[in-house]
Amino acid sequence: MTANKSFIGLADCYLKPYNVAGAARALGSVSACQLQHQVTELRQRNYGRAGGTLNRTDRLDRVLVALTLQSVSAANLALATRGGITNVSASTVSAEEHTAHLGALIRTAHMNISSVVVEDDAELITYEAGVDYKVTGAGIVPLEGGAISENDPIKISYSFSARVVIEALTQPQTEWTFYFDGLNEAEGGENTAVDLHRIKFGTVQNIDMIGDDYATLQLTAELLVDPTKVGVGESQFYNWAHPSA
Template sequence: MLSTRVFRPTMLAGIIYGREVGSTQPMQQLGGCEELTLAIDETKINQANFESSGGGNRATVYRINEMTLAAKLQDLNPINIARTLRGLHTEVAASTVVDDLGTALPGGLVRTAHINPTTVVVRNVATSAVIAAAANYEVRPEGLWWFDDSAALATARAADLATWEAANPTLDPADYEWPGLPIEMDYAYNGYDVIETLTRAAPIMEFMFAGMNEAGDDAASITDFWRVQLSATKGLNLISAGSFSTLDVEGEVLKDPTKTGAAISKYMRKRMATPA
């Protein structure tokens, strides 16, 4: 029986599911969302009345220009970020590295090829001597940070300066620019995600909002959007002082030609539970 209840205050909460159109994978949750809105832009076309004085219109047509779905996502997971930055997402498996090369300088970072290195061993390329971390460098997720007063770098620089002075006796040692100490690094790393942004076309998504009405006994309110072409996010908060970062997602609701039949929408569908 269809509901005839007029009184239906609404405050929705729920879960958003999504997958790329054409995918055979099941729909997956996008994560938390603090805003989800549908905006409709339309053009009003008037046919003016010229049959009598006073003006007015004899006909009016409203045409939909576009429907835009916008969300403010709370979970900046790799899948959400990749979709909104037109990126390719890959997973790197845990492994080990031998002889990752770099050049160490005081007060500088030597980046490692993989993030979060552990069990790090550093060697002088020229001598193969192991350089201890104590008093020399600190292991960070992004690589090795070399101290300004690193003992190993000071010793290496002094030796290179002496060689340079012997080869250039007429030059002022103050003009010497040390190129740094070539090093090689062995380490292990855990698995991690990689997103290469702006490497693919804008994805077209199928979304479902599985909502419940908190103001109406948690009655189900399910909305399907058959085809939504995502735009790139307008901003990504890398540092957000005093608040959690969110991911602003927006896309245009497009026609789905696979939806056929009388009174069947090619754009979206909303189903609402009948209150008792």
């Protein structure tokens, strides 16, 4: 039997509201999960001829968890941006009023529109798609050289598909329990489980909206003291379990 224990972790990661009954939802693929123990080092210096240190104490300042989420789902975006989620059902819009600006986006009230009809303000002229305007993912763009003139009042009718909207920075920070349901590749794929009892996420710092690589959400959470953990020897921060040797 060897005393060495190697570790290369893979895991499915889950979140549930802290101290509240409810499901633990999967976060999707998590490409990095790191615990960070931040301490203040207190040293008692030896002022004798030998110098050096007489004693040392590490005072725990905080414990952080750094996550890289590969899944940019609506739920994860809401988590990262402290956003609220609104579900909008598919429907239609009739005669939505706008002012035309040539070559500029007219942002319709809904995205992903189809069956588009663009008319003048009196609804006597129907403009031609591809000649007078083009349809985009977020609305329409009046075209130079078409029948629509600058500052013309127009009306747009269309159908739109269902969507999910994240209203960023509208929600308070929430406390969570984090479950690491993992395995250790370095030891034959043995199971390992880590429970982070009570964590609170900070707001994401950067979101790559344009780039050459897949976007990720890089989040940092802080482990808070869990006052419900009062057993002898029980951590108020987290525990890590794996099979006995």
